[in-house]
Amino acid sequence: MINKATEKSINEQINAELFSFYLYLAMSTHFQHANFGGFARWMRAQAQEEMSHAMKFIDYVHDRGGAVALAAIEQPKGEWPSAQAAFEAAYAHEKSITKRINTLMDKAVAAKDHATANFLQWFVKEQVEEEAALDPIVARLQAIGDHPGALYYLDHELGKRGA
Numbered sequence: 001m002i003n004k005a006t007e008k009s010i011n012e013q014i015n016a017e018l019f020s021f022y023l024y025l026a027m028s029t030h031f032q033h034a035n036f037g038g039f040a041r042w043m044r045a046q047a048q049e050e051m052s053h054a055m056k057f058i059d060y061v062h063d064r065g066g067a068v069a070l071a072a073i074e075q076p077k078g079e080w081p082s083a084q085a086a087f088e089a090a091y092a093h094e095k096s097i098t099k100r101i102n103t104l105m106d107k108a109v110a111a112k113d114h115a116t117a118n119f120l121q122w123f124v125k126e127q128v129e130e131e132a133a134l135d136p137i138v139a140r141l142q143a144i145g146d147h148p149g150a151l152y153y154l155d156h157e158l159g160k161r162g163a
């Protein structure tokens with residue numbers, strides 16, 4: 001049985017994952033509108049991953065006999081001044097999610113909640129991958145600057161990401 005404090009923390013994380021879904025969906029539609037189909041596809045795949053993260057937490061709460069409480073999802077921004085700005089915002093967002101996961105893990109360890117700590121290991125590893133995926137994209141966009149040819153090339157490259 002999950003304890004009430006952990007149940008509350010995980011419910012907050014479910015909301016954070018759903019906001020992540022919403023944020024990347026907003027970025028995807030923004031890029032679609034701006035005719036960057038590759039960036040849009042990459043962000044849509046990212047949004048779908050976030051939805052799967054929310055579902056993992058939901059399933060875990062149920063598996064441990066807890067109750068899921070869904071709260072309102074914050075409205076994300078709808079546009080960004082450049083692809084670089086959007087991907088920098090995505091990278092910053094992932095760093096904030098990593099912090100949240102680490103705090104959840106700290107609490108689970110402090111509470112000697114081995115099941116939750118074991119469950120969270122998957123997310124610890126996932127956050128390494130999330131940050132590692134965004135870091136080089138941000139670096140490339142910073143190097144590209146205003147060069148349209150290079151920007152469209154990167155758009156094409158990122159469009160190869162499977163959903």
Ligand code: FEO
Nearest residue numbers: 017050053097130
């Ligand atoms: Fe679910 Fe991108 O963290």
